[in-house]
Amino acid sequence: MKKIGFIGLGKLGLDCAEVFAEHYDVRGYDIYPRTSDSVKVCTIEETVDQSEWIFIAVPTPHAEGYDGSVPSSHMEPCDFGHDAVKDALVQINKYAQSPKKVVLISTVLPGTTRRHFATLLNRQHQFLYNPYLIAMGSVKWDMINPEMVMIGTETGDPKEMQELVDIYRAMMANNPRYVTGTWDECEAIKIFYNTFISAKVGLVNMIQDFALRIGNINVDVVTDALAQSTMRIMGPKYMTAGMGDAGACHPRDNIALRWLAEEYDIGYDLFDTIMHAREIQAENLANFLIEQKANSDMPIVIHGKAYKPDVPYCIGSYSTLIGHYLEQQCQEFYYVDPLADNSERVIESLGRPAVVLMAHNRHITYGYTGESAKDHFYCEIEPGSVIVDPWRKLPKDMAGMTVIHYGNTRRS
Numbered sequence: 001m002k003k004i005g006f007i008g009l010g011k012l013g014l015d016c017a018e019v020f021a022e023h024y025d026v027r028g029y030d031i032y033p034r035t036s037d038s039v040k041v042c043t044i045e046e047t048v049d050q051s052e053w054i055f056i057a058v059p060t061p062h063a064e065g066y067d068g069s070v071p072s073s074h075m076e077p078c079d080f081g082h083d084a085v086k087d088a089l090v091q092i093n094k095y096a097q098s099p100k101k102v103v104l105i106s107t108v109l110p111g112t113t114r115r116h117f118a119t120l121l122n123r124q125h126q127f128l129y130n131p132y133l134i135a136m137g138s139v140k141w142d143m144i145n146p147e148m149v150m151i152g153t154e155t156g157d158p159k160e161m162q163e164l165v166d167i168y169r170a171m172m173a174n175n176p177r178y179v180t181g182t183w184d185e186c187e188a189i190k191i192f193y194n195t196f197i198s199a200k201v202g203l204v205n206m207i208q209d210f211a212l213r214i215g216n217i218n219v220d221v222v223t224d225a226l227a228q229s230t231m232r233i234m235g236p237k238y239m240t241a242g243m244g245d246a247g248a249c250h251p252r253d254n255i256a257l258r259w260l261a262e263e264y265d266i267g268y269d270l271f272d273t274i275m276h277a278r279e280i281q282a283e284n285l286a287n288f289l290i291e292q293k294a295n296s297d298m299p300i301v302i303h304g305k306a307y308k309p310d311v312p313y314c315i316g317s318y319s320t321l322i323g324h325y326l327e328q329q330c331q332e333f334y335y336v337d338p339l340a341d342n343s344e345r346v347i348e349s350l351g352r353p354a355v356v357l358m359a360h361n362r363h364i365t366y367g368y369t370g371e372s373a374k375d376h377f378y379c380e381i382e383p384g385s386v387i388v389d390p391w392r393k394l395p396k397d398m399a400g401m402t403v404i405h406y407g408n409t410r411r412s
C-alpha cells in the first residue's frame with residue numbers, strides 16, 4: 001500500500017488526508033495538535049521518514065487586511081507569505097532518509113515554486129505542484145469530484161506525473177480531467193481559475209446594479225439567457241447575481257495578482273478593477289439596505305456573517321464588507337449567524353422588526369454537490385420586517401413581511 005504523508009492538517013489538509021486514508025496508509029504532522037480516526041498523526045520526523053509521497057498543505061497567508069472582508073483595493077498590492085512552505089521543505093531535507101516525491105498543494109502565485117521553493121529542496125527529491133479546486137464546507141466531496149486535477153513539474157513532462165495520476169485515479173468519484181504542465185502553468189491554472197470566477201461574479205453583479213437603476217429588469221432573466229448562451233459564453237455556474245465573490249481564497253487571490261501584475265510590469269491591473277467593482281457593489285447593496293429603513297428606526301440585520309452557510313469562517317466575507325460600508329455610514333446593524341467564528345456584532349435574536357439581508361442561500365452555495373437541505377432562518381424574523389433577498393428565492397408573500405427581490409425591478 002502506498003505510504004502518504006501530509007504536512008499541515010488544517011482546514012484543507014486534514015480532510016484531504018482523510019480521503020487519502022480511505023485508500024492508502026496516511027501519516028500527518030501539524031505544528032498544532034490534531035486528531036483523526038483514520039490518519040496517523042505523528043511527528044514530522046516519522047511523517048517524512050515513513051512516507052514515499054509527502055503532500056504539503058500549510059498556509060500561504062495574505063497580509064493582514066488583504067482577505068477581501070474589508071476594502072483593500074486602495075492598498076499596496078503584496079504577495080502571499082512563503083515561510084511555512086519553506087519550513088516544510090527544510091524539514092523534509094532534514095528527515096528524509098531516501099528520495100521522496102514532494103507535492104505542494106498550497107496556493108501560490110505563478111513563478112513562485114521556481115523562484116522560491118525548488119532550489120530549497122535537495123535534488124534527490126522530486127517536486128510536484130498540485131493545487132486543488134476545493135471549497136470549504138464541501139472539502140471531501142470536492143476532493144473526489146474535481147473539475148480537473150492539475151499536476152506540474154519542472155519541465156512539464158507528463159511521464160513524470162503518471163504515478164500521481166494513478167494514485168488519484170483510485171480515489172476519484174467522477175473520472176476528472178488530468179492536466180499536466182510546468183509548475184508555473186499549474187500555479188497559473190489554479191489562480192486564474194479562482195480569479196475568473198471573481199470576474200464572472202463581478203460582471204453578473206454589475207448587471208444587477210444596472211437593473212436597479214434602469215428599472216423593468218429582472219437580473220435573472222438577463223443572466224439566465226447569457227448562461228445558456230454556450231456558443232460564445234461559458235456555462236451557467238456563477239451566473240446568478242447576488243452577493244459578491246467571497247471566501248478564504250478568491251478575493252485574496254485577486255488581491256495578490258495585483259502585486260504580480262505590478263511585479264511583472266504588465267502595464268494594467270485588471271484584478272484591481274475586479275476588486276474595486278466588488279467593493280462598490282457591496283457599497284451599493286449597503287446603501288440599498290439603508291434606503292429600505294425609510295426613516296424608521298429599524299436596525300439592519302445581515303443574515304449570515306460567515307462567507308457562506310454551514311461554515312464558521314468570516315475570512316473574505318462579503319457580508320462583513322457590506323457591514324464595513326454600513327459602519328462607515330454610522331448605521332445600527334447586526335449579524336445573525338449561529339456558526340460565525342467572529343462574534344463582533346453577532347446577536348442571537350432580533351426582538352423587533354428589522355431590514356434583513358438574506359446573505360446566505362444554501363442552494364446557491366451547495367446545489368452543485370447534489371445537496372438539497374432547505375434554508376432556514378437563523379432566528380425569528382419579526383412581523384413588519386423588510387427582507388432583502390439578493391438571490392431572489394424567498395416567496396414574496398410571506399405573512400407580515402415585505403420581501404424585496406434585489407436585482408428584479410420588473411413591475412410584475
Ligand SMILES: NC(=O)c1ccc[n+]([C@@H]2O[C@H](COP(=O)([O-])OP(=O)(O)OC[C@H]3O[C@@H](n4cnc5c(N)ncnc54)[C@H](O)[C@@H]3O)[C@@H](O)[C@H]2O)c1
Nearest residue numbers: 008009010011012013030031058059060084087106107136
Ligand atoms: N481551505 C481551502 O478550501 C483551500 C482550497 C484550496 C487551496 N487552499 C490552500 O491550501 C493552503 C492551506 O489552506 P488551509 O485552508 O488548510 O489553511 P489552514 O491555516 O487551515 O491550515 C494550515 C495548517 O498548516 C499548519 N502549519 C502551519 N505551519 C506549519 C509548519 N511549518 N509545519 C506543519 N504544519 C504547519 C497549521 O497549523 C494549520 O493547521 C493555503 O495555501 C490555501 O490557500 C485552501
